[in-house]
Amino acid sequence: GELVASMALMFPEFFGGEGGITTDRVYGKPFFGITFGPAIEVYYLIAVYCFVCTAAMFAFTGTPLGRILNAVRDNPERVEFIGYNTQRVRYFAFIIAGFFAGIGGGLAAINFEIVTGADSVNVLRSGGYLLFTFLGGATFFFGPIIGAVLLVFASVLLSELSKAWLLYLGLVFLFMVMYAPGGIASLIMMNLRLAKFGKLRGLWPSYLALGGTALVAVLGAAAMVEMTYHLQLNAALGPDLNFLGATLQANSVGSWFGAGFVLLTGLGLFELCxxxxxxxxxAIQEEIEHEIKRGEAL
Known part of the structure; x- marks a missing residue:
């Protein structure tokens, strides 16, 4: 990827240099009266391709090659012992991934009518894809889909609310690595397992308590982060900062003390919960294991 990013600047005749390559999606004759000029036509075109490709990828996971890919991902040494060439299997996966990535790139060119090397092949774009894949859950088919949706909403909403949205996103990634390495999909699957055995309803009060106390701690931490960013980037606008309807003074000890008190209170209550x-x-997991063993015995 870094080689391609460097080539985008080394060969401007092919990649268009820093300006990229532009196109016109309405060029040519209409297709059954569709010109792809209006944005709604492009939206439905991308939506159809998205659903078709998603269905094709899901069907591929059920094929012998798709199953052996899962095995190579989970335990490559054992796959080699049963006679498969893991390097060749991964090469096939790389080709198939490139095929679907090419479809996505073509649709992006139709949507934006421009392709720039600095934006399309840089490390931030690649890192973003890896980020939402990991956050959603790489071991589940629907995990990257969940991660992509959440990351798009986060980048759109948080970027409008705060200049520190990349910091918040990085902290979320850090906590997911530490406490939920399986991603959001793994959390969903664990709760579906509880629901299957009728144990999920008893955990709702605990979930609400954890969510409420975590929200208090997040509000305290966010207030401190926003005041720090305000002092560094907007000091010329004065010390007053509007934070969720409340006015904070970034240079006031009282505001910092209040934010720290909220943070510590939230952390303490969260730890108790x-x-x-x-x-x-x-206790619930023990009950589920007991029911499973009793069902196997019967």
Whole structure:
């Protein structure tokens, strides 16, 4: 990827240099009266391709090659022991991934009518795809879809609300790596398992308590982050900062003390709820294992 990004600037005759390559999606004769000029026509074109490609990828996961790809991902050494060439299997996966990525790139060219090397093949674009794949859950088919939707909403909404949205996104990624490496999809699957055995309803009060206390801690931390960014970037506009309808003074000790107090209070309450939740979760898991063993015995 870095080689392609460098080539985009080294060969401006082919890649268009820093200005990129522009196109005109309404060029040529209409297709059954469709010119792809209006944005709604492009939207439906992309939506159809998206659903068709998603269905094709899901069907591919059920093929022998798709199943062996999962095996190579989970345990490549064992796959080699049963006689498969893991390098060749990964090469096939790379080709198939490139095929679907090419479709996405073609649709992006139709949508934006421009392709620039600095934006399309840079490390930030590649890192963004890896980020939402990991956040959603790389071991589940619907995981990257969830991650992509959440990342788009986060980039659109958070970027309008705060200049520190990349910091918040990085912190979310950090906590997911530490406490939920399976991604959001793994959390959903664990709760679906609880719902299957009728144990999910008893955890709702604990979930609400964890969410409420975590929200308090996040508000305190966000207030401190916003005041820090205000002092660094908007000091010329004065010390007053509008934060969720409240006015904070970035240079006031009282505002910092209040934000820190909210943060510590939220963390303390969250820890108490977390300990109770861990005990409840362990008891429920034991009950589920007992039901499974009893069903196997019967």
């Amino acid at each position: 977390r300990r109770q939740f861990v005990q409840q979760w362990g």
